[in-house]
Amino acid sequence: MLSPLILVINCGSSSLKFALFPLEGRTPVLVGLAECLGQAEASIRIDHAGTRDKRAIANAGHQQALDCLLGRLGEMGLLEPISAVGHRVVHGGERFTGSAPITPEVLADIEACAQLAPLHNRANLIGIFAAMKALPDTPQVAVFDTAFHQTMPPEAYLYALPRLYHSRLGVRRYGFHGTSHRFVAAEAVKLLGLDPDHHGLIIAHLGNGASATAVLNGRSVDTTMGMTPLEGLVMGTRSGDVDFGVLAHIARHEGLDIDGLEALLNKTSGLLGLSGLSGDCRALQEAASQGHAGATEALGVFVHRLVRHIGALAMSLPRLDALIFTGGIGENSALIRGRTLDHLGLLGFELDSAANDTMPRGESGVISRGAGPKAAVLPTNEEWMIAHDTAAIAGLLSNSAQNERLAS
Known part of the structure; x- marks a missing residue:
C-alpha cells in the first residue's frame, strides 16, 4: 500500500x-x-x-x-x-x-x-x-496567512478611523506571513532553549514581501503589515509606510486615480523605486559594492525602516529574548542582518560578525554574543x-x- x-x-x-x-x-x-x-x-x-x-x-x-x-x-x-x-x-x-x-x-x-x-x-x-x-x-x-495574527489586541489592530469602517467594511490591521511567523516562532523556542510559556520574540520575515512580528509566548501581539500586505517595511516593489498626504500630492500633480496609486505603491516602489535599478536585494548588494548610489541608498532605507519597526515592536512586548531573521533576505543576506544589528545596540544586541558572515545557507544558528537578547537565523518552512x-x-x-x- x-x-x-x-x-x-x-x-x-x-x-x-x-x-x-x-x-x-x-x-x-x-x-x-x-x-x-x-x-x-x-x-x-x-x-x-x-x-x-x-x-x-x-x-x-x-x-x-x-x-x-x-x-x-x-x-x-x-x-x-x-x-x-x-x-x-x-x-x-x-x-x-x-x-x-x-x-x-x-x-x-x-x-x-x-x-x-x-x-x-x-x-x-x-x-x-x-x-x-x-x-x-x-x-x-x-x-x-492572517489567522496567526488574530491574537493581536484591539490597540494593535485598530486604525484611528471612524469605527463604522471597521464594523461595516472590515477595515483594520490583519497582518500576513502568519504561517511563516508561526513556524519560526515555534522553532525559535527549540533552537534557543526558551520557556514556551515565558518568552518574547521579534521575527523579521524578509524577502520580496517583508514583515516583522512581535510574538509573546507563541502568540502574535503586533505586526507590521496591515489590512493589506502593503503596510510596514520597505519591500521589493512595495513601498511600505507612506504618508497619505504624499499620495494625494502625487495624484493631483500626475493625474493618477486610485488604481494608478495602487499600482505605484505595489509594483514600482520599494527597493525598485528607490534604487531605480532592481527590487532584488542580491542585485542591489552587488551594485552597491560597485558604488551605485541608488542601490546604496535603497539598502540604507530598507535597514532604517526595519530597525525602526523592530524598536516599535519591542515596545509591544514585556520582555525580549530574541530577534529571528527568516525569509529569502533574512536567511541569506549577512549584510542586511549585520547592519540591522549594528543599529540595535540600544536594545542590547551585540553582533557576532564571524558567526553572521559564515552562517551556512539554509542553516539555523545564533549570530549575536553578549548578555543581551539573542539574534538568530532560522529558515522558514511555510x-x-x-x-x-x-x-x-x-x-x-x-x-x-x-x-x-x-x-x-
Whole structure:
C-alpha cells in the first residue's frame, strides 16, 4: 500500500507553488513552481527524485497550470496516494483564527474576504476548486496567512478611523506571513532553549514581501503589515509606510486615480523605486559594492525602516529574548542582518560578525554574543506548516503524532 501524501498548493497572483509531503518528516518528495502565469513565457517546473522537469505552458492561467500539475502527478503515480490537500489562503479576515476544513460555508467566507485581497484570494479559490474537481473525495484544508495574527489586541489592530469602517467594511490591521511567523516562532523556542510559556520574540520575515512580528509566548501581539500586505517595511516593489498626504500630492500633480496609486505603491516602489535599478536585494548588494548610489541608498532605507519597526515592536512586548531573521533576505543576506544589528545596540544586541558572515545557507544558528537578547537565523518552512495543519485537520495524525511532528 502506498504511503499517504499531503499535497500543498500555494496560488499567488501570477504563480503557483506546490509540494508533496509524506506524513512523516519535513522533506517533500516533490516540489515545483508554475510562474509567469497568463503570459507568453509561462512555464511549470517539477523537481522529483533528483530530476527536474520543466516545460512551457504559454499563456496558461492558474487552472491550466493546475491541470498540468495534476496530470503529471497522475502519470508519475503520485495522484492516488494523496490523502489530503492543503491550500494557502492569503486573507481570512476576522472569520478565521486557525486553519479550517473546506466546506461550502468556508468557501463562501473565503470569497467574502476576497474584497480584502482580490488578487490573492480569488487565485487561492481557483486552486481549491481545481483540486476538489481532480480529487473529489479527498479532504481539503485552508490555511490562512492572517489567522496567526488574530491574537493581536484591539490597540494593535485598530486604525484611528471612524469605527463604522471597521464594523461595516472590515477595515483594520490583519497582518500576513502568519504561517511563516508561526513556524519560526515555534522553532525559535527549540533552537534557543526558551520557556514556551515565558518568552518574547521579534521575527523579521524578509524577502520580496517583508514583515516583522512581535510574538509573546507563541502568540502574535503586533505586526507590521496591515489590512493589506502593503503596510510596514520597505519591500521589493512595495513601498511600505507612506504618508497619505504624499499620495494625494502625487495624484493631483500626475493625474493618477486610485488604481494608478495602487499600482505605484505595489509594483514600482520599494527597493525598485528607490534604487531605480532592481527590487532584488542580491542585485542591489552587488551594485552597491560597485558604488551605485541608488542601490546604496535603497539598502540604507530598507535597514532604517526595519530597525525602526523592530524598536516599535519591542515596545509591544514585556520582555525580549530574541530577534529571528527568516525569509529569502533574512536567511541569506549577512549584510542586511549585520547592519540591522549594528543599529540595535540600544536594545542590547551585540553582533557576532564571524558567526553572521559564515552562517551556512539554509542553516539555523545564533549570530549575536553578549548578555543581551539573542539574534538568530532560522529558515522558514511555510509549506511544511501547511502540510502539518492539513494532516492534523484531515484526521491523518493522532495527537501524539502531531506533537512528534512539531517537536522534530
